[in-house]
Amino acid sequence: MQLDISVVIPLFNEEESLPELVEWIERVCAEHKFSHEVVMIDDGSTDNSWDVIKALSAKYPAVKGIKFQRNYGKSPALYEGFKAATGNVVITMDADLQDSPDELPELYRMITQDGYDLVSGWKKVRYDNAFTKNLPSKLYNAVNRRLSGIKLHDMNCGLKAYKRKVIKSIEVYGEMHRFIPVLAKHAGFKKIGEKVVQHRPRKYGVSKFGWERFINGFLDLLSIQFVSRFGKKPMHLFGTLGSFTFLVGFIIVIWLIIERLNEGVTFGLTRKVGFYLAPPIMVIGTLFFLTGFIAELVVRNASDRNLYLTEEKIGL
Numbered sequence: 581m582q583l584d585i586s587v588v589i590p591l592f593n594e595e596e597s598l599p600e601l602v603e604w605i606e607r608v609c610a611e612h613k614f615s616h617e618v619v620m621i622d623d624g625s626t627d628n629s630w631d632v633i634k635a636l637s638a639k640y641p642a643v644k645g646i647k648f649q650r651n652y653g654k655s656p657a658l659y660e661g662f663k664a665a666t667g668n669v670v671i672t673m674d675a676d677l678q679d680s681p682d683e684l685p686e687l688y689r690m691i692t693q694d695g696y697d698l699v700s701g702w703k704k705v706r707y708d709n710a711f712t713k714n715l716p717s718k719l720y721n722a723v724n725r726r727l728s729g730i731k732l733h734d735m736n737c738g739l740k741a742y743k744r745k746v747i748k749s750i751e752v753y754g755e756m757h758r759f760i761p762v763l764a765k766h767a768g769f770k771k772i773g774e775k776v777v778q779h780r781p782r783k784y785g786v787s788k789f790g791w792e793r794f795i796n797g798f799l800d801l802l803s804i805q806f807v808s809r810f811g812k813k814p815m816h817l818f819g820t821l822g823s824f825t826f827l828v829g830f831i832i833v834i835w836l837i838i839e840r841l842n843e844g845v846t847f848g849l850t851r852k853v854g855f856y857l858a859p860p861i862m863v864i865g866t867l868f869f870l871t872g873f874i875a876e877l878v879v880r881n882a883s884d885r886n887l888y889l890t891e892e893k894i895g896l
Contacts, residue, residue: 585609585616585688586667586744590657591675592623596784598632604681606640612685618643619896620675621661624651630892637894644895655757662747664896668692670747674738680778687741690775697746697769700732700761701739703779728762732774735761739777743769819868826865832858 587605591598602618609616622630622645633645646660658672669691673679683701690699724735736758750763761772836858 581615583617583667584614584669585684586665586670587616587618587681587684588621588658588661588665588670588672589618589675590621590623590654590661590672591625591629592651593625593627593629594675594784595625595627595629595632597675597677598629598636600783601675601677601681602636602640602643605684606642608681608684609642612688614684614688616642617665617667617895619661619664620645621657622647623653623657624648634894641895645893646890646896647892649891653755655752655755658757658760659752660890662752665744665747668744669741670744671741672738677783678780679739680780683739683775683777687739687775690773691741691743694773695771696741696773697743697771698761698764698773699741700735700772700774701737701777702733702774703737704733704776705779724759724762728759728765730761730765730772732761732772734774735759737777822865822868824865825868826862829858829861829863829865832861 589601598620605616605618608614618640620633620636620643622633624647630645630647633643633647637643637645644664646664648657648660661672662670669688671684671687673681679701687699687701690696720736725731728735740760742764746764746767746769749767749769750760752760752763756763765772
């Protein structure tokens with residue numbers, strides 16, 4: 581029997597919040613008569629999170645668990661969670677209780693009744709530090725909207741809902757969890773919406789946020805844009821750049837030859853500059869055909885890109 585909802589929860593060192601979170605999810609699903617599962621991915625926690633998950637699985641049959649052998653990151657955790665999810669609607673949320681399970685029914689309705697492929701949460705009112713997280717997040721999302729063309733206020737919100745076919749059609753790797761809406765858009769899923777959701781103050785533990793996320797996130801966005809547009813046809817980009825650069829160098833060479841043939845016309849320094857510039861420019865043009873995109877394509881097609889060592893599984 582197909583489940584209504586799969587709740588996918590990646591986590592790292594969240595032992596204190598897990599019992600309260602699962603109890604809350606179970607209560608909401610029971611009130612709305614949702615058939616459901618809760619897939620928890622322990623991303624190499626160093627506390628007792630996995631023991632807590634095993635105890636919760638024994639108490640609640642809907643709870644399933646995956647334990648990574650070491651810490652890989654949120655994207656690998658989501659990747660494994662998406663593989664395991666079987667519900668018609670897949671909802672992701674963080675494990676720190678800052679996302680409210682009370683949002684589940686409306687997110688489910690927006691997918692099943694309003695026909696959205698993906699609904700992203702928007703934490704319009706936040707309880708994070710204004711200078712270290714809120715302001716940078718606003719700038720970050722503004723850049724994302726500009727580059728991706730997807731009008732979401734909070735693309736990185738952990739609380740999202742998907743049609744099942746969306747998460748089965750995209751591949752989340754590296755640190756691409758920040759840009760799942762972009763991946764979904766380029767996979768052909770156009771109906772992407774957002775919902776204002778409640779953001780709760782952190783009750784347990786500490787934030788895993790770091791400033792490096794902004795630099796890495798910007799680079800990941802550029803990578804997604806490149807792979808989405810040129811992943812299947814890289815020569816359209818690098819062939820154009822290479823041809824143009826090579827042509828510039830070739831024109832300089834022809835110019836120098838014509839100058840040499842026109843006796844009595846001497847440009848001294850110009851001739852020397854051109855002589856030293858032309859060969860490197862032509863070489864750079866040639867290298868454009870061979871570099872840059874090759875590395876990205878190798879990573880994208882590596883057989884072990886999404887190979888993560890799991891130590892134990894529960895209910896799967």
